[in-house]
Amino acid sequence: MLHARIFAYLLVAIGGASLAQADSSKAPGTHLSFVTCPIVRDTDPTPCWLAEYEGELYYLGLQQDTEAEFFPPQQGYKALIEGVLTDKPRICGGIPLEPVKATTLLPERDPSCNQILPAEGWVAPPARRGAIPRISPGILATEIDKPRPRRAPLPPPEPPFEITTFAIPFDFGSEFMLNKATRATQRAQWYALGTNARKVEVIGYRAGALLSNGKRLYEDKRLPKQRALKVAEALRDIGVGDAEIEVRWVTRSEKVTGKEDYLLRRVDVIVTPGEDSAT
């Protein structure tokens, strides 16, 4: 069944390749940044997320593929889409943007952002993990003769130990730590503890967005502080010594260029290894 779906997806994708070239007037590699209502397409086996800009439909990614870089936004709000145009075949009817970042623009509701398109013959590519109930590695709870799966803890970091920066990403206008932010925070903690860090600097930033139409979006001035305090709180909670943590924030907005501005909405955690750690 799954193979049939993948085959169907490939057929549709091959068919859409020429369409993508014919419809797109923008060159691959072009950075696009725009605000729009996110669209869902009710494809099998997993819904796709799309966005329309200047009359063209773009493919963003799949519903809840937890291994993917793309995390879907929320309908009921407009979304900020920042991505790079590709020349890949259309997926779910849209030209793929890759990499792509979609951020829900809270808190103003927009009830008109509620479009669910029918599949119209499109089939979604298979998700790597999490999008729908599927066959995945694991054991049944009643298989008590099998050991309960355990994940081995990360091995300690290996020298040479150097001052290392971990970027903790945040969504536009938000201080909520999504999966990518918590994973990066854990990575910073792992390095700080593994190198007996003598200093862990936590620096909060904010950045707006330069849209493709020339307009600019700005983040709230309070965010750098809120983000930095939150990351510092999380680091303390998971074992980084309070004495080593230095928290500060930059109220001035980072300079935006319209190219991957989302990478600037962040907290940097700069870990300085301890002198007693191996180098």
Next chain:
Amino acid sequence: MIRHEGLRAVTLALLAAALLPVESGADSDTGALAEASSSRREWWAPGSGKPFPERLTYPNEFGQIGLINKSGVVDTNGHPFFEPLGTNGRACVTCHQPADAMSLSLESIRQRWEDTAGGDPLFHPSDGANCPDLPRGDPKSHSLLLERGLFRIALPWPGKGPDGKPIEPEFTIKVIKDPTGCNLHPEYGLKSRNPTISVFRRPRMAANLRYVVDERDDPVFAVFTVKTGMPFPKDPDTGKRVNLNLMFDGRELNLRTQAISAAFDHLQTHADLTPEQVRRIIDFESNIYAAQVWHNRAGWLDADDVPKGLGPTRLSTAHASLPGDRLNTPTFQLFDEWKPPQLQLDGSEANEFRASVARGADLFMTKLMWIRDVWTLTNGGSGNPMKRSCSTCHNSQMTGLDNAPGWFGLGMSTPPWTDPHPDMPLFELTCRKDVVPHPYEGRKIRTYDPGRALISGKCVDIGALTVHQSRGMAARAPYFSNGSAKTLAEVLEFYERRFDFEYTPQEKQDLINFLSVL
């Protein structure tokens, strides 16, 4: 108006009991259960002194609930779970009745009211009445308990954070309707000397707790919870990470603090339980497993030839907290035994029913719906809406708890998702302008139960409540934290309304049958 449906249940139970020896004769385990099941459904009164056996069964509308007590026979004389510890005559067992899967069914509540003319400690006005000063013995004073199975949960407002300091709420609370009179009461209400919010909730099951309170020190679990974006809290005693599945609002993190606070609030103790009392309570309740063990239409559920997710025995031995939203490791295990070719559809009612249950189990995993506007689910990068199934949230194997534990803003107690409840207090919460509003409900929210927000003080948590396990459902109606679903059909109807879809009549019946065997 109090309806009494006990006669029907007793009739069904007698019918079931009469069938037991035929069905159970081949299996020694089930034979032991059959012997115990000859006893009638009974009320465990505090201080009764009866020994608590290793296995128990009690009749219910669908068949029988089975309990396994892995401690071995427990002498309840002087046992703190069974003895009144406070001043109101109640014990833990008062609200965690074995016949009701260690929760408390509305049927038992009404039966107890009739048997004692409202004099049982269960109806003590401290929380068994709509407000403590209402005249005891008048059914109107206890209407939320008698009509919905709800106890008053009195929470200080604002509450205290983990550091013991008062939280700084992101919202103000106004009482819009107060049919109980308690939230506007000069002594018990929001404007009293000790400002208090009274919400009304069902007792959760004190069984299968190994699945409920697992410590998350195993590296297989994430340190951070997707619900808050922050690390899971730590057990105040062990320092290990804990999940947040224990209570509807996550306000107690481990069984020790839960036992102490429950004794104080519901048993009216005036001093903390002793460490020995706490140890004995935890030892007892941690060794109790409860699940439906006999179904009037399917027969024994604890036998070798039935699906392995059923019955209390396998529940008592299985691995806890494994993810279940996968087709090869489904929440309640595989149902191959009740599907062709293993199942012979020979026209017998039992096999037709078993096939229906198996279809229901598949629907639980695969019937997709557009899940929309659920705080902590659709806001966290999953997409809103997301097309998923029941098992998306009920995704912990064997119990249907949430394997990414914490609370959901599902709208269980918030209009328009819940029906109007003119007998319950209605609150209006207004979020401060300088805080993040609730993403789906806005800044001004009316709800019958602010849920987690009463503990966290956060606007986004308004109305959010924690998933309860899906075991023993046949024994413990009504369902949901506010008892708003009187039947299994009404459970499904809530989700149909909430996510704007409809089951076919066959699908609905298959799911009801499935839930009734858990």
